Amino acid sequence: MKNLKTIALALFVAFGVSSATAQNKKINVEKSTINWVGKKVTGEHSGTINFQEGMLIFKGKNVAGGNFTVDMTSINTTDLTGEWKAKLDGHLKADDFFGTDKFKTATLKFTKIADKGNGVYGVTADLTIKGITKPVNFDLNVKGNNATATVVVDRAKYDIKYGSKSFFEGLGDKTIYDEFELKVSLQF
Template sequence: MKNLKSIALALVVALGTLSATAQTSKKVDVAQSKINWVGKKMTGQHSGTINLKEGNLIFNGKKLAGGNFTVDMTSINTTDLKAGEGKEKLDGHLKADDFFGVEANPTATLVFKSIGVKAKNVYTVNADLTIKGITKPITFDITVNKNDATAKLSVDRTKYDIKYGSGSFFEGLGDKAISDNFDLVVNLKF
């Protein structure tokens, strides 16, 4: 009888431990989440938005344990220009093969590979970013609160075969050179 009570107690403890460390997936609310981008050139910069198609954050208890996201590349939108100021031309060029080639590559993906705790609610993420069918590693910090998360990423576009206007690949561009990096500010709601 004593042995049976010990086994039952061990089982209760084991099940409690399993449920406390069980992973949960939280679906990102794509309608409420925002991705803002900034691309810089020698004579200024342009900014805009791009939409998430879907995404999930995975937690072990309250700790971030994973994540995966799909971005709708066809939604690239320049917000610092208005119609008639070159907005349509820039949006079209960003969607063309010179840049993101969205007809052949309508989505980009980000998959978390490993996560380290940096500070309270702040994690350093190593992930795989796929743009134009090319996957490269990227590292960034993400801050997670109750129902939202924020991250800033700097992406070297040339790693994804986006070389248009890059001073790293073309000489004599002068003030027409475009920075190899573009920045993303991501605000997720879940």
């Protein structure tokens, strides 16, 4: 019986110590930003999108995980104004693009992290957009209570077909490139 108590105590301490060393740092959604750029043959558009929630998980001083939810209904074009802005914002929210009536959020969950040194981590994560999950890779730069990353997303992998030469031929100067860029700045 004494051995059983000793084993139970050892397991409790081992699991308690390992979970105690992990620290979840919630992001400040008001101060954290996502800026997007989408390009087409004849130019580009840019804007913002907001976090709903998110956290980085640390073990000691090292990043050990991360989970984020983005409010897709917050898509906002910043390079246009007035009627053109309203049209593009509406189109991005429509089924042609992100279908925000049905898919109100997108998520990102870290699955693999490699410490590259000097606060830089190579991250592989599962990105879910429109209910489709695909892996993405990017570098995460952490300094103090801030982190930054540039994430390149291939929209064709998430069945976002509008103006994509991956799905349609002969688009000419109406082609919208499949890859778009997200510049992420986290404060926690």
